[in-house]
Amino acid sequence: MIGFFDSGIGGLGIWRAVRSRLPHVSTCYVADQAFCPYGTKAVKEIVERARRISQWLIQEGCTMIVVACNTATVNAMDRLRAEFDVPFVGTEPGIKPAQQVSRTGTIAVLATARTIGRYAQASDVQLLTAQGLVEEIEKFDWETSARLQAILEEVKTQLAPRVDTLVLGSTHFALIEDVVQQVFGDEITLINTNDAVASQVERVAKTVALDRGDHQWLTTGASDDVLQKLKIVWQCKEVRIDRGEIPC
Numbered sequence: 001m002i003g004f005f006d007s008g009i010g011g012l013g014i015w016r017a018v019r020s021r022l023p024h025v026s027t028c029y030v031a032d033q034a035f036c037p038y039g040t041k042a043v044k045e046i047v048e049r050a051r052r053i054s055q056w057l058i059q060e061g062c063t064m065i066v067v068a069c070n071t072a073t074v075n076a077m078d079r080l081r082a083e084f085d086v087p088f089v090g091t092e093p094g095i096k097p098a099q100q101v102s103r104t105g106t107i108a109v110l111a112t113a114r115t116i117g118r119y120a121q122a123s124d125v126q127l128l129t130a131q132g133l134v135e136e137i138e139k140f141d142w143e144t145s146a147r148l149q150a151i152l153e154e155v156k157t158q159l160a161p162r163v164d165t166l167v168l169g170s171t172h173f174a175l176i177e178d179v180v181q182q183v184f185g186d187e188i189t190l191i192n193t194n195d196a197v198a199s200q201v202e203r204v205a206k207t208v209a210l211d212r213g214d215h216q217w218l219t220t221g222a223s224d225d226v227l228q229k230l231k232i233v234w235q236c237k238e239v240r241i242d243r244g245e246i247p248c
């Protein structure tokens with residue numbers, strides 16, 4: 001079984017990309033919604049959540065783990081790899097691919113405060129964050145939320161003049177790529193790493209024992225309302241969605 005975790009629904013974009021490459025492999029996705037967002041938490045707390053969830057996933061039988069969260073990857077991956085024997089695949093902002101496609105050579109990265117805090121500001125990379133955006137995305141009203149639109153509009157006003165490529169450096173932001181594109185317009189190219197991560201998962205999957213089976217989606221804290229929307233939006237027919245025995 002492949003384990004996945006994120007602070008919430010963000011990592012589902014990666015989960016979906018992995019499923020389309022490895023449709024028969026069983027998966028277990030943990031959304032740590034009781035502790036969402038990670039991006040404003042202390043590093044110590046992010047590391048602790050990542051450790052506890054990874055340990056639980058391994059106990060449940062996962063032979064590899066996808067950290068489907070940029071914030072957990074940049075802050076906790078070294079610790080996870082040092083502590084556990086299973087292979088981990090992480091998610092990092094696609095800075096290199098963005099630099100390759102940019103015509104002006106100036107790119108921006110939109111990520112959580114705890115992710116961009118790990119990147120040194122370079123003159124050709126603008127680091128941006130958006131307060132409250134992750135929480136809005138968790139509500140699932142992406143097309144209609146005025147607040148979500150307003151946050152994105154505000155980020156757009158901060159873009160440096162020569163930026164033509166924006167890296168979606170949080171799996172939550174990659175999930176709403178269509179909405180971001182509408183706000184930023186076609187002149188800005190968006191980059192997310194969901195498919196690159198899925199491709200790495202496919203490579204690593206060849207090196208571990210994986211069983212065929214179903215998909216479990218577990219949360220530490222979503223409301224019933226969000227669970228219902230998840231079933232509709234993701235057409236999660238074959239996915240068992242429940243709160244499970246996740247360590248809180």
Ligand code: DGL
Nearest residue numbers: 007037038039070071171
């Ligand atoms: N989805 C996570 C990421 O990729 C973070 C969202 C949060 O702040 O919890 O960074």
